Amino acid sequence: KAGVTQTPRYLIKTRGQQVTLSCSPISGHRSVSWYQQTPGQGLQFLFEYFSETQRNKGNFPGRFSGRQFSNSRSEMNVSTLELGDSALYLCASSLGGEDEQYFGPGTRLTVT
Amino acid sequence: AQRVTQPEKLLSVFKGAPVELKCNYSYSGSPELFWYVQYSRQRLQLLLRHISRESIKGFTADLNKGETSFHLKKPFAQEEDSAMYYCALRANAGNNRKLIWGLGTSLAVNP
Numbered sequence: 001k002a003g004v005t006q007t008p009r010y011l012i013k014t015r016g017q018q019v020t021l022s023c024s025p026i027s028g029h030r031s032v033s034w035y036q037q038t039p040g041q042g043l044q045f046l047f048e049y050f051s052e053t054q055r056n057k058g059n060f061p062g063r064f065s066g067r068q069f070s071n072s073r074s075e076m077n078v079s080t081l082e083l084g085d086s087a088l089y090l091c092a093s094s095l096g097g098e099d100e101q102y103f104g105p106g107t108r109l110t111v112t
Numbered sequence: 113a114q115r116v117t118q119p120e121k122l123l124s125v126f127k128g129a130p131v132e133l134k135c136n137y138s139y140s141g142s143p144e145l146f147w148y149v150q151y152s153r154q155r156l157q158l159l160l161r162h163i164s165r166e167s168i169k170g171f172t173a174d175l176n177k178g179e180t181s182f183h184l185k186k187p188f189a190q191e192e193d194s195a196m197y198y199c200a201l202r203a204n205a206g207n208n209r210k211l212i213w214g215l216g217t218s219l220a221v222n223p
Binding site for chain 2: 003004033035041042043044045048056057058090092097098100101102103104105
């Protein structure tokens with residue numbers, strides 16, 4: 001079956017702009033989690049969505065938000081971008097959230 | 113606070129040598145622990161989880177609650193084991209069951 005897909009793969013934005021990233025989970029998976037990965041901080045959990053509801057949330061400011069649609073596809077939005085938001089954003093899907101997580105290839109966001 | 117520590121950023125061994133990637137955690141309850149691996153130009157993927165008690169690709173990991181460790185071991189390293197390895201923890205109770213990650217250890221197996 002097709003793996004987790006993320007679009008776009010690369011993105012360059014300027015400070016102050018906003019960005020929306022998309023994640024399509026494996027068919028049948030209802031949980032989607034988002035992570036920010038940077039060299040200094042490693043993988044940090046942003047949030048998890050399950051059946052269109054945010055079920056868990058990490059310690060990120062309110063500029064980071066997300067949503068999940070009825071087909072389990074998820075979007076992540078970052079408003080008022082800062083230089084420090086430059087990172088690889090990974091999404092992972094799983095059947096119910098506590099099963100094995102399957103990761104997408106990531107979206108590389110560069111903020112200039 | 114929940115924390116996962118992987119003390120080595122880089123570990124270099126020769127093919128055929130034993131390898132141990134260290135993972136220590138901080139959590140007051142009973143955690144679930146995982147090892148994920150990322151090979152070059154591939155996606156992050158689950159290697160093993162402590163509740164499975166499996167050996168995957170020759171790797172094993174034992175949860176030591178006394179030492180709060182979950183070290184990953186393989187008796188004879190292969191070149192194809194070269195990758196980035198991440199240890200992760202999930203609380204086994206409560207509402208917030210997010211995964212907490214270590215910073216990763218890059219394993220290089222030299223011929």
